[in-house]
Amino acid sequence: MGTGFGARAGAAVLAVLFWLGLAVAGLAQQQLSGLARLDPARSTLLDDARGAEIVLGISQPVPFRAYLLDDPPRLVADFREVDFGRARPDAPAGDGLIRDIRWGGFRPGWSRLVAELTGPVRLDAAVEETGETPRIVLRLSPAKPEDFNARVGAPASALWDLPQPVDGGPPHLRQDGSAPLRVVLDPGHGGIDPGAEFGALDEAVLTLTFARELKEMMTRAGMQVTLTRDEDVFVSLEARVTKARALGADLFLSLHADALPEGQATGATIYLLNDTSGDRASQRLAERHDRADLLAGVDLTGQDDSIASILMDMARSETQPRSERLGRALAASIKGAGLGMHRHAIQHADFAVLKSPDIPSALLELGFLSSPRDRENLLDPEWRTQMARAILTGVEVWASADAAEARLLRQ
Ligand SMILES: [Zn+2]
CATH class of the missing domain: 2.60.40.3500 (Immunoglobulin-like)
Structure with missing residues (x-):
């Protein structure tokens, strides 16, 4: 001893x-x-x-x-x-x-x-x-x-067992505008994982503040909005995706405000899933998020079933173009509102949180904590209101075009 x-x-x-x-x-x-x-x-x-x-x-x-x-x-x-x-x-x-x-x-x-x-x-x-x-x-x-x-190994004792994430959830029909849009907002990080930190600011608190404000605005616009976390608590990447699928979400939007050591990054940036391309900085950003998750949570990932993963790839190939259109609608709306975007407004990286096979998903860096101008924006309630309004508009534009396509495909 x-x-x-x-x-x-x-x-x-x-x-x-x-x-x-x-x-x-x-x-x-x-x-x-x-x-x-x-x-x-x-x-x-x-x-x-x-x-x-x-x-x-x-x-x-x-x-x-x-x-x-x-x-x-x-x-x-x-x-x-x-x-x-x-x-x-x-x-x-x-x-x-x-x-x-x-x-x-x-x-x-x-x-x-x-x-x-x-x-x-x-x-x-x-x-x-x-x-x-x-x-x-x-x-x-x-x-x-x-x-x-x-x-090594986590002790298995009923007293200590934490709830395990539930599987997939029922597959649900693509949204066609006949019901309120089900949106899952995902405030990045939380609890033991504060995300990026700058002085007394941390990303987990900023993203939660923004997500609550955006939820209120979207709810007033008639959408059905759920947050993956509504307090300063850790939620694994897997549990975030599982929650969105269990809710039958029509749309998954992850909110972040990371820091990049390069110091150059400034302005809002939209990330979409792509596990093959993506520049080094984007890929590093994605890896850092996976690593934070691994360190903080007990790894519960099961073995990849090959049949399941083929089905997932098929579903993903239908969902990916919808996510791309979502990304473009968000970028257009944010730019249209005169809010600063990164010079490469849409980027691709292998973010685990974007891997729902059947839910259009995007990760939005609202700004970068490493940029003085972005920090000022993130702390300004007026700027946040404008950003939330721009996101709402982008989602509305995307959702109505997406619903029109769904109705067309069904005929
Ligand atoms: Zn982050």
Whole structure:
């Protein structure tokens, strides 16, 4: 149980400070009202090549479990439930066992901590100290790959089982304008996955704020709108797609505001699915989203059934032209409203969230958090209203042409 760890670590300790981010007035509304709260002042991370210790000071004891996962190697701790507030750990220096660490809401009622590891480890201790100042202590030491491999895997216990995503849902008829348009809006990221961050701003909060505003506007226009998340909670990419399919959505629109390290990206950009082409920057953006999802969530992806995937390809070949037209309608409407678009307004990349075989889907980067002008726009309610109106118009134009085509094809 990590004997001597304290003495060992004491020699060359790297103490990482925790800092409190400032909430952005009017935007950052932490939705969790957890029973236990993190106390950053009593929380520490010690990490060097010989061992790591994570201490979380909490306001009261909570049930929790910790386990190791592989590909990539990581330590996961689930809590029921800890409100981490706006506290964020600093990035570890990288010369120890931990490459990166983050935490946040995972499912309603659940919080999660994920530490991405630099290599195979042993989980020496995962204990909760109750009493006056409750705390959770997690200790790791380096291990041989075979020892690590023998111990990885999420524990299977009914008490801890999280709901599994349900399959597909019934196939539904293509929309023909005879019923309200069923729109699923997908605010990117959330919970343990804040998305892009710039100072105290994070993408997860911005996309949720915008999605709520757009939902209200679309609902007033007679559409039936559902959000894939309506709070600051993690939803896996698979669960987002599953939800849209279960609802029989006519349209799936994922909302993002990423940062690009190139620093050049500015203006709204529409991404459509294409797993073969796409420039390097677009592809990297898509990979980053997949990776964030993999790190934060337990990978539940099943084996690809070859017959199912052929059927999916067939459905996709009918849906893809409809998605392309959706992209063009959105771009035309956003440009027409005089709102800045990226010089390549429509791009293609392999985003997992766009892979519904039978639902026209697009991912909209409202702007880039790395661009000062876009940040200003995203924080301006007037700009957001104009953008929401332009999206609504684009969707209406697309939906009526799409419905006309459906009626024609049926004759
Ligand atoms: Zn994003």
